[in-house]
Amino acid sequence: MRSKRNEKTVDEKFTDTLAKILSLAILASGILLVSYVNIFGRNISSDHHRWAEFGSFMGGTVGPVISFVALMALLMTIRIQNTALRVSKQEFIKANELAQKQAAHFENEAKISDIVESIRELEGELQIREHQTFLAYSSIEQKPIEVTLKQMMSKDSSLIASLWGASLAPEMRVSLEYRHKDLGKIFELLFEQIMALRHCQNTENRYRIFMQKYLEIFFHLSRISALPFDWKAPLDTESTETIKLYESAIRAHETQRNARTQRTS
Structure with a gap:
């Protein structure tokens, strides 16, 4: 039950972080586009040279922002995965300890059962x-x-x-x-x-x-x-x-x- 809660927490953290990064990328790209429109006008040009210049602008400004955001997303993903692995390792250790205790308990109960059965058999022999x-x-x-x-x-x-x-x-x-x-x-x-x-x-x-x-x-x-x-x-x-x-x-x-x-x- 605790393992499922930890997995859910990790998934929620990853989703929230990814949403924030995407929001940041969209916001940065929007600011750059608004700045471009305010400076160079809102008219859509039919000249392919203007479009080439616009592409260069996007590649030189929005591209690095997106690359930076992607890098941050990758780093956050690695960090979250490490956290998930650490939590899984802790849960595995706890589960292993519990399994060992249960195995020891069952082994002890089986030993007790064998001893009591042996005592009963000896009592039967004495009764004879x-x-x-x-x-x-x-x-x-x-x-x-x-x-x-x-x-x-x-x-x-x-x-x-x-x-x-x-x-x-x-x-x-x-x-x-x-x-x-x-x-x-x-x-x-x-x-x-x-x-x-x-x-x-x-x-x-x-x-x-x-x-x-x-x-x-x-x-x-x-x-x-x-x-x-x-x-x-x-x-x-x-x-x-x-x-x-x-x-x-x-x-x-x-x-x-x-x-x-x-x-x-």
């Missing part, structure tokens, strides 16, 4: 495996138990994840460790996709939703050595503070449990 078990500790039963992934993801407050395998048969420990690694790889991919979402533009809310959904699960899985990677280092400040709260709650729970054990004994 929701009955696979982890080794955990029940604060109610006061003993090691096998906890399903579904129970873990429900964030049951009665389940405090803890590495506890000494009392289990060796073959059971091997089986559980294998399942930990298997599911741990899926959670590792899930964590990577959530962190990739964090680094996209305008995704803070979506990143926060996914992180709040899985942060406690990551925490409990790490306590049973089910996350085969360093997941705390890249966390944001808010998530790190939440992890500290989880750790504080675990320590408080263990302190209370030890106190009850001592009183019982």
